[in-house]
Amino acid sequence: MRQTIFFLLALGATTHSTAQFYPNGDARWCGRDDDGSPPGYDVNYQMNADPDTLIGEQVYKRIHEYRDYELTRVYYVRSDASGKGYAYIPDSSAEYLTGDLSAQAGDTVRNVLWSNTYQSGIDYFVRDMVVNSIETLTNEGVTVERHYVRHVTDPLFHPFQFWQSGMGTTYGPMLELTGSAWACMVGDTAMYNMENDNGLPGPIGVQLCSVIDQGNVITGSDQVGGTVVHPNPSYGLFHIATPSPMLLIVCDMHGREVLHLPPYSRDIDLSLHPPGIYTVLQNTGQGRSVQRLVVVP
Incomplete structure (x- = not known):
């Protein structure tokens, strides 16, 4: 498995917010990836109501990644009080910034972790991101705030490439270069739903992503x-x-x-x-x- 980190640098500025980047637990992200060609495979990320994990002096939540419902890796994520999200990557024994909800429209956020997953492995990238716009969206009784972002070298707007308060990123622990994100559930609330126009949130009381609890995989337990x-x-x-x-x-x-x-x-x-x-x-x-x-x- 290749584990590569690429750095692209630029300058930026941020302000402060108290929005929480990741959920506290009971969250699921689901989608599909095909590595550029069919038939593809289902990708699921799941944050259970696990006990917190202490690494160094930081406290993290665990997110389990599944490919075609087989556990493939575990991420450790945390939110800080300023609205930033971080992921600890055991492969590199380091923590990386995954998003910043305190950034304003037009700001550049430096050194943000991305991933490029494929059936046999994963590459990590650290890139500078521009906040394209910030929108507050309400649909079916659910209100969310989204930071739509793009690479600093990419002039195009990508409607499904964003950070969202209380949800993290479209793809779970970090943004992803490939694949299609279908939905994110926090509890029984759809925070992002591709069945709605522009992936609007809602409804409440549904289950759009599978809850994975395989008998041969023990998660959330030591x-x-x-x-x-x-x-x-x-x-x-x-x-x-x-x-x-x-x-x-x-x-x-x-x-x-x-x-x-x-x-x-x-x-x-x-x-x-x-x-x-x-x-x-x-x-x-x-x-x-x-x-x-x-x-x-």
Whole structure:
């Protein structure tokens, strides 16, 4: 999997706002990507009502990414009091700006993280963005504020490329170079809905994006099967509070096996491995359970 960061720089200015960038939980973004050719695949991002995740001194919410309903990666996002959104990318062990709701129309926001996803991987880009316009939209009882943005080198207006208070971005954790975003749900409210003209919000009391709760994927929990693993994230040492009678296999972010743990192991030691996301696999009587562990630098 390629993990590349590209920087394009420009100057800009911002003011301050108290709008919150990301939701607090129970949010889903859905769409479809085809990597430039059919048949394509469904893409879903899901923020559950998980406990907060502490990385360094920052507190994050987790967003899980699914391709054709299979878990592919986890993002860590947070909002600050000034209206900015940030994402921590375990692949690079760094935090990046994803949007700024305090920016005014015509402002340039520097070094904003984007992604370009494809079936086999993802590239990250850091680019300067211009706020094209800011609009307050009301439809079917739902009111939202959108910052429509474009690349500083792109003169065209893109109606489905925006930041939105309480929602984040059109594509979930960060804006995306490819693919089609269909909807965003926060609770039972459509914050963005392609079935409406110009993706207007609304209605309330619908479910436009799937809620993914697969039996073989455990999300929002520090458990592998019935095995509690903590702390998570850590600097490489994880403790198994309730040792399992099953063999545990640990894989890196590329799917390579890095550890085999015998039954009733009490610790997972990844301190000699690079920071990033690791996957712990365990076969249970109900299928295979999966747990993501995060090693921070």
